[in-house]
Amino acid sequence: MSVVILDADAPDDEALENSHWVAEQTARSLEPLRVLRGEAVTRESTEATLQDSAVTGVVYCGHGRDDALVAPAGPVLDAANLHLVGPRWIHAFACNSGNVLSVSARREGVGAYLGYNRPVNVEWTVDELPPEVVEILREIVTAASIALHRGERSRRAIRRMIRERYDAWVRWRDGDEAGAVSMRDHMGLSALARLYDSLEFDGTLVED
Numbered sequence: 001m002s003v004v005i006l007d008a009d010a011p012d013d014e015a016l017e018n019s020h021w022v023a024e025q026t027a028r029s030l031e032p033l034r035v036l037r038g039e040a041v042t043r044e045s046t047e048a049t050l051q052d053s054a055v056t057g058v059v060y061c062g063h064g065r066d067d068a069l070v071a072p073a074g075p076v077l078d079a080a081n082l083h084l085v086g087p088r089w090i091h092a093f094a095c096n097s098g099n100v101l102s103v104s105a106r107r108e109g110v111g112a113y114l115g116y117n118r119p120v121n122v123e124w125t126v127d128e129l130p131p132e133v134v135e136i137l138r139e140i141v142t143a144a145s146i147a148l149h150r151g152e153r154s155r156r157a158i159r160r161m162i163r164e165r166y167d168a169w170v171r172w173r174d175g176d177e178a179g180a181v182s183m184r185d186h187m188g189l190s191a192l193a194r195l196y197d198s199l200e201f202d203g204t205l206v207e208d
Helices: 015-030 043-050 131-149 155-174 183-193
Strands: 002-007 034-037 055-061 063-065 068-071 074-078 089-093 112-116 199-202
Touching (some): 002 015, 002 043, 015 034, 015 055, 015 089, 015 131, 043 055, 043 074, 055 131, 089 131, 112 131, 131 155, 155 183, 155 199
Parallel strands (some): 002 034, 002 055, 089 112
Antiparallel strands (some): 063 068, 068 074, 112 199
């Protein structure tokens, strides 16, 4: 089982700095077949990835909108080429694509598409977080991809996995009496950790 990570990073886009960090942590967890980053993430390279029979799953980290995943070079996945995902799984760590692409997955013959129905908060600064919080954050952002890679196709199970990591953050946050994490990072991490609440997961292989 081989995974490709599409890291749609751009050096002049501050919002993608943490998205790139998520791609890096996912790569550490999954040991992907390959990682495409920045300008290498194009519609053509994405379609080539989806036509490679060795690829069983894809993780996209970057910008998104209701009807498309959008890299610096432009849209890479939308209604016109969503069918190319086929029986594979894809996790779009991106804003809003759960509103259209996730709900279109089953009709387009996609095995499993996991996206989010609202903006994904990336307003936190990894270098300023205590090591134990970085570890919780790493687990929050990689849990879904790891579960998909291992074959999990249950909405409830994946939502529960992410919720458990949210609970771990809440326990740490509520015990942070010394103020080890800034208010900005508190707010950003609390919003991010609720990914389970905005998760949209559908496809031909997805179960309740």
